[in-house]
Amino acid sequence: MDAPAEESGASLLGRTLAYANKIFDLPRQLEALPDHRQKPEIPAEVFAKSLLLLWICRLPSFNALEALGRQGWGRRFLRHSMPSADQLGRHAAMLDVPGLRGVLGGMYTRLSRNKVLLPLRGHRLAAVDAHEINSSYKRCCPDCQTRQITVKGQTRTQYYHRAAVFQLIGPGFRLLLDFELLGPHEDEGAAALRLLQRVLDTHPRCFDILLGDGLYPTPQRTTGQGGANDGVGLANHPSCRRSPCCHRGSVWT
Numbered sequence: 001m002d003a004p005a006e007e008s009g010a011s012l013l014g015r016t017l018a019y020a021n022k023i024f025d026l027p028r029q030l031e032a033l034p035d036h037r038q039k040p041e042i043p044a045e046v047f048a049k050s051l052l053l054l055w056i057c058r059l060p061s062f063n064a065l066e067a068l069g070r071q072g073w074g075r076r077f078l079r080h081s082m083p084s085a086d087q088l089g090r091h092a093a094m095l096d097v098p099g100l101r102g103v104l105g106g107m108y109t110r111l112s113r114n115k116v117l118l119p120l121r122g123h124r125l126a127a128v129d130a131h132e133i134n135s136s137y138k139r140c141c142p143d144c145q146t147r148q149i150t151v152k153g154q155t156r157t158q159y160y161h162r163a164a165v166f167q168l169i170g171p172g173f174r175l176l177l178d179f180e181l182l183g184p185h186e187d188e189g190a191a192a193l194r195l196l197q198r199v200l201d202t203h204p205r206c207f208d209i210l211l212g213d214g215l216y217p218t219p220q221r222t223t224g225q226g227g228a229n230d231g232v233g234l235a236n237h238p239s240c241r242r243s244p245c246c247h248r249g250s251v252w253t
C-alpha cells in the first residue's frame, strides 16, 4: 500500500511545482534572490528551493529533508543534490527576507489579476495570528524566546521562535502574505502591529476586514465576554492605514 501512496504524493508535489512554475515563475524568482556570500560552494537558489520543498511537504525538520535528499528526492527540482541539515540551517539564517517578502507580494499580485482572491460576501478578509515555528533544547540564537519545561521532574530551558503571520482568506484560498518574528521578550501584539504597518504600507488595499484574536491591543470585540481567544475584527479604514492600532473600526459578525 505504501508504493501507490508515495507515487500519489510525488505526483501531487510535481503538479504543485509545475503550477508554481507556470503561474508564479517561482524557480526563476528564487534564483534571482541576492546572495551575499563570498565564493559559495552551493548556489543560493538551491537553499531557497530546498526550503520551499520543506514547507510544501510540511516536513518537521531539516534532518527529515536531508534524509529524503539522500534518497535522490527533489534533485530534479533543485538541479543539485540536497544540502545537509547543517548547511540548510546556516543558510536559513542568512536568507534575504525582504526578497522573500517580495516573492510573496508578486504571488498576491498575480492571484489578484487572475481573480483567485475573491471576496467573501463582498468583503476581502485577512487574519493575523502568531505561530510557533520551531523549538529546541540544544540550539539557540540571540533572538530566541525561552521557557522552562519540566519533564519527569527535571526542569530544562527550551528555546523557541514565534512569528506573527498575516494571511488573506476567502472562499477556497488562504494566502500567506507576510510574517514578522517576535523578539526575545516581545509579545504577540507588538510584532503584529509591525507586521500590519508593513502590510498596509506595501499592499494598502489588500483587505477590508482584519480578523484577529483578543490578545491584540485595541480592536473591538465581536463575540464572547472577553476571553483571550475571542474573535475580533478591524476595518481597513484610511485612519488604520496611518496607524493600524488607532482605529476601532466596524466589525465582522
Ligand SMILES: [Zn+2]
Binding pocket: 140, 141, 142, 143, 144, 145, 159, 160, 161
Ligand atoms: Zn533563535
